[in-house]
Amino acid sequence: xxxxxxxxxxxxxxxxxxxxxxxxxxxxxxxxxxxxxxxxxxxxxxxxxxxxxxxxxxxxxxxxxxxxxxxxxxxxxxxxxxxxxxxxxxxxxxxxxxxxxxxxxxxxxxxxxxxxxxxxxxxxxxxxxxxxxxxxxxxxxxxxxxxxxxxxxxxxxxxxxxxxxxxxxxxxxxxxxxxxxxxxxxxxxxxxxxxxxxxxxxxxxxxxxxxxxxxxxxxxxxxxxxxxxxxxxxxxxxxxxxxxxxxxxxxxxxxxx
Amino acid sequence: xxxxxxxxxxxxxxxxxxxxxxxxxxxxxxxxxxxxxxxxxxxxxxxxxxxxxxxxxxxxxxxxxxxxxxxxxxxxxxxxxxxxxxxxxxxxxxxxxxxxxxxxxxxxxxxxxxxxxxxxxxxxxxxxxxxxx
Numbered sequence: 001x002x003x004x005x006x007x008x009x010x011x012x013x014x015x016x017x018x019x020x021x022x023x024x025x026x027x028x029x030x031x032x033x034x035x036x037x038x039x040x041x042x043x044x045x046x047x048x049x050x051x052x053x054x055x056x057x058x059x060x061x062x063x064x065x066x067x068x069x070x071x072x073x074x075x076x077x078x079x080x081x082x083x084x085x086x087x088x089x090x091x092x093x094x095x096x097x098x099x100x101x102x103x104x105x106x107x108x109x110x111x112x113x114x115x116x117x118x119x120x121x122x123x124x125x126x127x128x129x130x131x132x133x134x135x136x137x138x139x140x141x142x143x144x145x146x147x148x149x150x151x152x153x154x155x156x157x158x159x160x161x162x163x164x165x166x167x168x169x170x171x172x173x174x175x176x177x178x179x180x181x182x183x184x185x186x187x188x189x190x191x192x193x194x195x196x197x198x199x200x201x202x203x204x205x206x207x208x209x210x211x212x213x214x215x216x217x218x219x220x221x222x223x224x225x226x227x228x229x230x231x232x233x234x235x236x237x238x239x240x241x242x243x244x245x246x247x248x249x250x251x252x253x254x255x256x257x
Numbered sequence: 258x259x260x261x262x263x264x265x266x267x268x269x270x271x272x273x274x275x276x277x278x279x280x281x282x283x284x285x286x287x288x289x290x291x292x293x294x295x296x297x298x299x300x301x302x303x304x305x306x307x308x309x310x311x312x313x314x315x316x317x318x319x320x321x322x323x324x325x326x327x328x329x330x331x332x333x334x335x336x337x338x339x340x341x342x343x344x345x346x347x348x349x350x351x352x353x354x355x356x357x358x359x360x361x362x363x364x365x366x367x368x369x370x371x372x373x374x375x376x377x378x379x380x381x382x383x384x385x386x387x388x389x390x
Contacts, residue, residue: 020339021335024335024338024339024342025335027338027342028334028335028338031338046334046337046338049334049338049341050337050338050341051341052338053338053339053340053341053342053344054341054342054344054346055346056342057341057342057343057344057345057346057347058346058347058350060342061345061346061347061348062347067345067348068343068344068345069342069343069344069345069346069347070342070343071342071343079339079342079343080339080343082335082336082339083336083337083338083339083340083341083342083343084340084343087336087339088336088337088340089275089279089297089298089301090271090272090275090329091329091330091332091333091336091337092298092302092333093271093274093275093278093298093301093302093305094271094305094326094327094328094329094330094333095330095333096301096302096303096305096306097271097305097306097309097323097326097327097330098330099302099306101306101307101310104303109377110374110375110377113374113377114370114374117370117374118367118370121363121366121367121370122363122366122367125359125362125363125366126359126363129355129358129359129362130355130359132358133354133355135355144355144359147356147359148359148360148362148363149363152293153293156291156292156293160292169348169352170352170353170355170356172348172352173348173349173351173352173353173356173360174352174355174356174359174360174363175360176344176345176346176348176349176352176356176360177349177352177356177357177359177360177361178359178360178363178364179344179349180344180346180349180360181360181361181364182364182367183341185364185368189368193368193369193371193372194371194372194375195371199375200371200372200375203371203374203375204367204371207367207370207371207374208364208367211298212337212340212341212344215337215340216337216340216341219333219334219337223333223334226333227302230298230299230302231298231299231302231303232299234282234296234297234298234299234302235295235296235299237293237294238282238285238286238291238293238294238295238296239295241286241291241292241293242289242290242291242295
């Protein structure tokens with residue numbers, strides 16, 4: 001028996017990416033089954049698949065103590081490659097095939113306004129929450145505000161400003177919470193905020209900014225909207241890293257320094 | 258050489274756009290002095306849209322080459338599921354009330370602003386059309 005288990009293990013270990021395709025395929029199949037049978041198609045199969053993915057990631061984190069969810073379990077390491085930045089970005093870019101340039105031109109101004117409002121608004125919200133919880137120095141307020149932008153802007157800003165490691169960790173956690181909330185709640189909120197056309201998707205991507213959150217949230221809402229949201233979202237993190245340690249920090253310091 | 262060989266042209270076009278776009282994003286980040294890629298994926302998407310538009314106009318992007326791009330765009334949802342499964346959910350849950358509240362409010366404010374800003378874009382669009390040449 002142990003021979004069988006050991007052989008299977010070694011096959012899975014040496015074919016990580018292929019094992020990941022099979023693993024994700026089964027997860028998606030189960031999710032669509034649940035969507036059909038239990039919710040009568042009311043909750044999109046992709047939304048359920050993403051939710052199952054997050055739950056499995058939590059279980060993986062508890063089981064291994066690692067940072068990469070399921071991917072820290074050695075036989076499932078390929079899931080990390082399949083869902084990692086390289087393949088994810090390739091797939092996101094591929095969704096742009098078939099996008100109409102005219103739609104992007106139409107929403108250009110709205111997308112830029114959305115980006116600026118999204119970045120500055122997240123800083124404001126995050127810094128306020130930081131202040132409420134007793135982090136009243138400008139460096140911590142800016143860093144936690146940066147985390148409310150995305151979990152990349154947080155540590156980049158924190159490192160630039162010399163924030164303490166617990167504050168940086170908190171900023172990453174805030175960004176992760178945001179990303180996961182966007183992934184799971186977008187399909188339920190979409191109808192109420194008019195998120196059903198390319199124009200509002202471009203604005204939505206700029207306002208939220210978390211590429212993973214926007215990518216997952218729109219996938220579960222309407223696949224056709226993914227490229228529009230993803231396109232503006234990819235400018236968000238760069239903009240946040242630019243504004244955080246500079247304009248935002250100087251402004252916060254002027255008021256709370 | 259069989260026709261199937263040209264599927265790689267589509268994949269190569271997609272990959273070339275990604276490398277070029279991410280490269281531009283890195284340069285842009287260096288240029289403005291931030292340690293992050295600025296819009297690399299977005300630039301790559303624009304490149305792909307422009308390249309595909311041009312090639313299709315000339316009739317040089319054959320349906321079989323197109324399949325090389327369409328495959329990757331249709332594998333998108335499984336990739337996102339794999340991405341969700343490899344997130345650090347534990348850290349998000351253990352971040353405590355401050356992290357939860359900051360994330361929660363940031364998302365709430367974002368959702369609330371979508372309708373208003375979608376409208377801003379629309380009115381400016383009309384104006385720019387009137388001003389435009």
